[in-house]
Amino acid sequence: MHYAAITERLAHTGGAKWLIHQRCRTLKAAGADIIELTIGEPDQPPDPRLFEVCHQSMLAGRTGYSNGRGEPALLDAIAARYSRRRPGVDAGNVLCFPGTQTALFATMMGLTGPGDGVLVGDPFYATYDGVITASGAHRVSVQLRAENGFRLTADDLEAAITPQSRVLLLNSPHNPTGAVLSAAELEKIGHVCARHDLWIVADEVYEELVFDGNYASPFDNPDLAERVVAVSSISKSHAAPGFRSGWAVGPHQFCDKLLPLAETMLFGNQPFIADMTAFALTSNLPTAARMRDSYQRRAALFADTLGQLKGVVPYPPQAGMFIIADVSGTGLGGEEFAWQLLEAGVAVMPGSSFGDNAGKLIRLSLTVPDEAVVEACARIAKFVDSI
Numbered sequence: 001m002h003y004a005a006i007t008e009r010l011a012h013t014g015g016a017k018w019l020i021h022q023r024c025r026t027l028k029a030a031g032a033d034i035i036e037l038t039i040g041e042p043d044q045p046p047d048p049r050l051f052e053v054c055h056q057s058m059l060a061g062r063t064g065y066s067n068g069r070g071e072p073a074l075l076d077a078i079a080a081r082y083s084r085r086r087p088g089v090d091a092g093n094v095l096c097f098p099g100t101q102t103a104l105f106a107t108m109m110g111l112t113g114p115g116d117g118v119l120v121g122d123p124f125y126a127t128y129d130g131v132i133t134a135s136g137a138h139r140v141s142v143q144l145r146a147e148n149g150f151r152l153t154a155d156d157l158e159a160a161i162t163p164q165s166r167v168l169l170l171n172s173p174h175n176p177t178g179a180v181l182s183a184a185e186l187e188k189i190g191h192v193c194a195r196h197d198l199w200i201v202a203d204e205v206y207e208e209l210v211f212d213g214n215y216a217s218p219f220d221n222p223d224l225a226e227r228v229v230a231v232s233s234i235s236k237s238h239a240a241p242g243f244r245s246g247w248a249v250g251p252h253q254f255c256d257k258l259l260p261l262a263e264t265m266l267f268g269n270q271p272f273i274a275d276m277t278a279f280a281l282t283s284n285l286p287t288a289a290r291m292r293d294s295y296q297r298r299a300a301l302f303a304d305t306l307g308q309l310k311g312v313v314p315y316p317p318q319a320g321m322f323i324i325a326d327v328s329g330t331g332l333g334g335e336e337f338a339w340q341l342l343e344a345g346v347a348v349m350p351g352s353s354f355g356d357n358a359g360k361l362i363r364l365s366l367t368v369p370d371e372a373v374v375e376a377c378a379r380i381a382k383f384v385d386s387i
């Protein structure tokens, strides 16, 4: 039977990246003692008030169809949040989606097509290859350099731009490196994008998990208002990935143009999830601060121990739920290291799941209790000693 080209384009973007994680789950199900540091699943539950709001909303009959943009109260809550960052944002600047992932997919489908180039810092989040190539566009990697703290520079970006370039897919705070771009760095990047008439799609899902200092975003710069789309969700900020509740905030014209696509894909979101999300965004909940403290403390624990191991160089993150380390000094690539470490009772992601420029790296999740971090460090130390 005939299948559309999109199935071919996406055929190699999925499963293989998660093989170690899947193997880890299979081994654990069979009783193996493995510390799982693979995916970024928050280790604390959502605030119980979110369940309560959802429950009450369902009981109140909020279980019908919504509309393509999102429930009015949620659109207002998102607009209010973003207008504190850049005055003038209103509900017409917002589209709701089930998570950042869908928002990214729809945004890329709306902005790019066959032949278009999408610039992205490499390493990059594992699903970006699919997000970029689904529309027929191609990825143009911009190397993120260890010596620059894995932060994208305006010069490296500009050098990678071609006449086909349409979009910069920007992720700060960054997964997997935990790098956070400063306002000054973003200003320079913004100038480059304006000069070359590029969209900036800013994936800000880790916005609330910056350990120290302020968060900066290209969205906040009024000069870039016509070319920035910010996408985010409550997955990380409220430890609620399973609720699947996110959004895209961009120019009015962008939202109007994308609406038919959103309607075609979704036929609206769930009103009771929208009510809960509006509550989450307008309440002062302790979830993000708690996660920030835990992840910062665990990142320091990992950095201290891994930094003492021969051949291992950890890069402490500025934000997020992961830490990366270069393991090439052990004589093993990230992939070999990760597979062999699995035998030693610790599951981590190989850097190769995050781009062409990450083969020497492993990524460790910070979402296990401190005791498990300490035990994982001991196992990693023993394994490195044995190489």
Ligand SMILES: Cc1ncc(COP(=O)(O)O)c(C=O)c1O
Residues within 6 Å of the ligand: 040, 098, 099, 100, 101, 102, 125, 171, 174, 175, 203, 205, 232, 233, 234, 235, 241, 245, 246
């Ligand atoms: C950088 C980045 N973007 C997007 C996502 C997906 O987020 P959501 O749950 O909102 O779809 C993740 C999840 O890990 C992520 O790390």
